[in-house]
Amino acid sequence: MDDERTVRFETVYRETYSRITAYAVRRCGSPQDAADVVAETFTVAWRRIEEVPPGHEALLWLYGVARRVLANHRRGEERRQTRNAELDAELADLYGTSPDSGVELTAIAQVFRTLSGDDRELLSLVAWEGLDREEIATTLSLSRNAVRIRLHRARRRFARALAEADVRFTAESRLVPVERSL
CATH class of the missing domain: 1.10.1740.10 (RNA polymerase sigma factor, region 2, helix turn helix motif)
Known part of the structure; x- marks a missing residue:
């Protein structure tokens, strides 16, 4: 056994x-x-x-x-006082603005951090983990319909926050989810 x-x-x-x-x-x-x-x-x-x-x-x-x-x-x-500044600097160097992306990644990251934790998690599961709605529903113990509604609202809030921060997208600068072949 x-x-x-x-x-x-x-x-x-x-x-x-x-x-x-x-x-x-x-x-x-x-x-x-x-x-x-x-x-x-x-x-x-x-x-x-x-x-x-x-x-x-x-x-x-x-x-x-x-x-x-x-x-x-x-x-x-939350009880700790400091963060790892070295990693922040390294990530900024690695993932800073890409000249051909047409999008200021720093501005996107700042706007993303202003979203609620639930919105960030939903959007991250789609963009970073490459999960579909059914997989997100399983992960979060929600119905598929609840995920659809929450994801729609999270995307709308994110788009609104980006517009308020004056971050504009072009057709060439769309953010694409990670490959599912990992």
Whole structure:
């Protein structure tokens, strides 16, 4: 029984580690925080391996776990005073304005941070994780219809906030979700 459990966990880990890590990295202020979130997420998966659904559903289940772990982490992070300035500078260097994008990425990031946590999470699951509505519904334990409505409203609020910040898009500068082949 223990060998079967170990093999099951190792399979889930291999198939989902990079996506869960990317999820955490994009939502944490430092690589160390992201590593903590990933470690805790897979600790939960190990303890509850019998509850982890098979196939692609395992990734969605783990996104839900990672989301809750991240929420706990953020509550702890609020008690800390400083952030990792080095990583912020490195990310700014790596992902600053692209001359051919036609969009000021810094302005987009600033507007994005002004959105509610729920709006940021929905938009991130689409743009960064490449999830569709049904997958988001599974991850967030919502109905598909609720996701459709909330996503529509989040996009509308984001577009309104971008317009208020005078960030304009052209047809060539559309932001595209990540590839689903990860």
